[in-house]
Amino acid sequence: MIRVGALVPLTSPGWAEAGEHLLAGIKLGARWINDRRGPHQEPVELLVRDTAGDASRAVAIVDELAAEGITALAGEYHSVVASAVAKRATELGLPFLCSSAVLDNLTDMPTNVVARLAPAQSRGWRVFADYLLEAGHRRIAVARQPSAYWEAGSEILNSHLASHGAELGVFELNSLSPDELSKALATDGATAVLILAGYPEPAASVAKAVRNAAGLEDILIGTPAGQAEFAEWAASLGQNGMGIPFLSYLPPELPPLGQEIQDSLRAHLNCQPSFVALEGFDTILALVDALDRREVRDPELWAGVDIHGTRGRITFSKVPGINVWQWAWPPIAVVERDRDDGGRLRMVFEPENEL
Numbered sequence: 387m388i389r390v391g392a393l394v395p396l397t398s399p400g401w402a403e404a405g406e407h408l409l410a411g412i413k414l415g416a417r418w419i420n421d422r423r424g425p426h427q428e429p430v431e432l433l434v435r436d437t438a439g440d441a442s443r444a445v446a447i448v449d450e451l452a453a454e455g456i457t458a459l460a461g462e463y464h465s466v467v468a469s470a471v472a473k474r475a476t477e478l479g480l481p482f483l484c485s486s487a488v489l490d491n492l493t494d495m496p497t498n499v500v501a502r503l504a505p506a507q508s509r510g511w512r513v514f515a516d517y518l519l520e521a522g523h524r525r526i527a528v529a530r531q532p533s534a535y536w537e538a539g540s541e542i543l544n545s546h547l548a549s550h551g552a553e554l555g556v557f558e559l560n561s562l563s564p565d566e567l568s569k570a571l572a573t574d575g576a577t578a579v580l581i582l583a584g585y586p587e588p589a590a591s592v593a594k595a596v597r598n599a600a601g602l603e604d605i606l607i608g609t610p611a612g613q614a615e616f617a618e619w620a621a622s623l624g625q626n627g628m629g630i631p632f633l634s635y636l637p638p639e640l641p642p643l644g645q646e647i648q649d650s651l652r653a654h655l656n657c658q659p660s661f662v663a664l665e666g667f668d669t670i671l672a673l674v675d676a677l678d679r680r681e682v683r684d685p686e687l688w689a690g691v692d693i694h695g696t697r698g699r700i701t702f703s704k705v706p707g708i709n710v711w712q713w714a715w716p717p718i719a720v721v722e723r724d725r726d727d728g729g730r731l732r733m734v735f736e737p738e739n740e741l
Contacts, residue, residue, distance in 0.1 A: 568599035580607075
């Protein structure tokens with residue numbers, strides 16, 4: 387039996403809604419595979435664990451699962467948690483396919499046991515910077531909480547924007563309330579402000595305060611990390627949460643498998659499934675393909691993967707500057723919730739095909 391430890395944030399302070407979507411995709415992936423496996427192929431068993439968005443808790447879970455003799459690890463949404471899991475998995479020689487975390491340096495040193503489906507933060511956030519530049523923004527502000535993830539995102543944005551003659555101003559949310567931030571932005575001259583902060587708080591309060599502040603009627607609000615992807619954002623913020631661009635890892639049109647899985651997930655979740663749910667499904671498909679093709683501790687575990695997932699063909703390679711095996715070309719676009727129909731996502735920017 388292929389025993390997979392599925393790591394997802396299901397309780398606070400983790401982002402539970404993202405974890406629920408991720409887990410729905412992972413579970414559907416396991417069922418889908420088991421329904422199609424032959425009599426001489428091992429079935430997939432999931433051992434689901436709640437990381438609660440806590441890195442130290444996640445590491446302890448990895449140790450517990452390793453002691454139970456699991457075959458591999460899958461999942462996780464939060465970058466800081468996934469980084470801790472990747473480090474421990476590398477130490478144990480335990481294969482880990484990360485679903486959704488994007489932090490470039492998931493591990494400090496190159497590893498052959500860890501791979502990732504989501505695009506690296508350096509790629510995705512440069513795409514978001516290109517969107518801002520094409521839209522004419524030359525002075526951009528970021529409202530930031532302290533964390534390795536948000537700081538890395540700021541550095542990527544600053545470097546890319548500066549190379550094109552634009553500038554980035556940083557406002558630290560640990561020293562500014564949402565109302566104080568709005569007052570500072572009113573005199574800053576920025577035409578866009580990006581919320582680099584956790585959800586629901588303080589991200590939701592910042593979006594509401596900025597959207598309703600005098601003098602900021604025309605400022606663009608963005609959440610490159612994707613808080614506005616989930617239905618909870620629209621439900622809690624209403625019109626204050628519409629028209630806020632974010633990164634999405636969906637192609638303009640899903641292939642047939644993607645359509646089928648999206649429909650199944652919609653019925654299960656009772657809402658439009660996010661790209662995170664599809665990442666969960668693809669994770670199990672790619673992980674089982676790798677384990678079927680190679681011995682578990684083979685250093686080329688990920689090199690033989692070549693499958694059609696929900697969002698396109700998935701292969702893994704070594705990408706310069708990234709220490710884990712990477713699906714190098716996930717689909718990526720900038721989208722926003724339509725102001726007239728909050729249930730619909732509207733594409734506002736798609737980068738040129740990089741293949």
